[in-house]
Amino acid sequence: MSTQDAKPPVTPSQASGIRAALQYTGIPPSWLDKRPRLPSRNWLIFLSVTSSVIGLYIYDRRESKRIKQEYIEKVKYLSEQTGDHLSWPRKVTVYGAKWPGDEDYDQAMKYFRKFVKPILVAGAVDYEMVVGKRSGDLTRRIAEEIKARRRVDVGLDPAPSADLLPPNFPFRPLAELRQQELEGGIVIVGRPTFKEFMAGLKKGWTESLEKVDADERLAQELEMDGRFDEPEEPSGVEKLSPGPDSQPIPSSAPSPVLSHLQYRLPPTPSPQSRPAAPSTIPESLNTPPTIIPTLPPILFVSFTNYIGFTQIPLMVWDFFNQRYKVRSGAEAGYRLVMNSTRPFSYPPSPESQPLFSDITSSPTPSSKGDLDHGKESEAYFRSSLSSIPDDIEKARKKYYDGLPAKLETARALARGTREPTKEEIENPPSTEVELRADRMKKEKRWRNDLEGWNIVRPDKEVEWDERFGDALRVFDDPPDTDLPTAATT
Secondary structure: OOOOOOOOOOOOOOOOOHHHHHHOOOOOHHHHHOOOOOOOHHHHHHHHHHHHHHHHHHHHHHHHHHHHHHHHHHHHHHHHOOOOOOOOOEEEEEEEOOOOOOOOOOHHHHHHHHHOHHHHHHOOEEEEEEEOOOOOHHHHHHHHHHHHHHHHHOOOOOOOOHHHOOOOOOOOOHHHHHHHHHHOEEEEEOHHHHHHHHHHHHHHOOOOOOOOOHHHHHHHHHHOOOOOOOOOOOOOEEOOOOOOOOOOEEOOOOOHHHHHHOOOOOOOOOOOOOOOOOOOOOHHHHOOOOOOOOOOOEEEEOOOOOOOHHHHHHHHHHHOOHHHHHHHHHHHHHHHHHOOEEEOOOOOOHHHOOOOOOOOOOOOOOOOHHHHOOHHHHHHOOHHHHHHHHHHHHHHHHHHHHHHHHHHHHHHHHHOOOOOOHHHHHOOOOOHHHHHHHHHHHHHHHHHHHHHHHHHOOOOOOOOOHHHOOOOEEEOOOOOOOOOOOOOO
16 A cells, blocks of 8 residues: 555544544543454353343342232232221241251241241231251140140140239130131141141140150160169179168178279169059040041142252252242232131042942042142152161161260279379260260150151151041132123023
8 A cells, every 4th residue: 555545644633523522631542543343252252141140130039029019919908907906916827847958947937938928927917937946846846735735625734714824914715815726827838847747736636645754754765775784793792682781792802993893782673664654644535536626727838948969950040030939939928818728638538439430430549639738849858868767876876886985984983993094184074974964865866856757758658637637728729809700691
């Protein structure tokens, strides 16, 4: 290209418009000469992925807020109604059990507080939360509450009375309290909670009304296995006939190491030989009732907790699709607030089914009705949970293998048969009393964990009693009043 074809440089006098204005602001001229161009391939990939993720997150959260506000507007009018100042608001009991394999026992309640609670608050419905910190806790609590109610009904325990309360204390009769329970409801979050709830119902309405101290019964059972029995006396020590003042007669000079074996109490009778305490409750009162009174209606809240490395993709998908959880929780809360119920759906008993049935007209359904609520969530249980019974047995065996050495050390130091070592002085070993208390604590935890797992394990069906058929009801979708009614002929 010749020099004649080259364009002369732009001088400040020739510049016009915004370029002339920006030249006098201190901006370097090289910046003004730049021409825009497309980003590189890597930048385009980064910006596309980032903007897509951010856009999906923002869209999901906006939809979640919109759905929540939509259902709040549907029930807000209930909280604005002026009622009697002496009336009590509707109150429901919320049960949330520990999800198997998750150390955070409060996951079910977090789900309720985030997705269901806003609708209940907007509809002026009060609630009480009951959390199970370990598997089986809810079953034992519900069973004890039902037994306490049965004891009051049959007259074994006194009913609440105003005479037992301080003056001017608000008192409500038992009939009024139970009526409020029926007007409220029960919220069950997740399949494990449902299994524990039904197991507690069955135990409470079936077992005896005798008040049994579980810790005392376990202590008596552990006392029978002989883990803390004294070692046998050596053959060189002869013993007189048992008596209150009997003492062994040594055949030779006693050894100071075995001095603690010279004085032994006479053997006590084994707990197995003791006769069982007679029941103080008449059989007519201790018999389970044939008819169960109507129980508060149940609200099922679907809940699945993803745990484990293999479920990380589901966690990511769940994070960007919170709107589906918001809608599910809002619909559940809307059913409860609108107080629309239906009978509990359950399979008929084998005795009530005909021996021969027409397969073409009435096929036998494989579903068990409401007893299958949340069953699909059990597919997300960690596979390692199936080894819980084996893990408990291994932990128990390891503990009892090391117990004799700990017990021998504790007794030797307590009786002064040897001096403590330097390490034992710095870190004193457990005494025999502490070992007994630790064993009691471990056995109680092992047995409760095994009992709880046997309730919620996937291959275990939900506990059912035929008496529950007429006593249970379920919250259902309210009828849509906006639909036009069909024309009558």
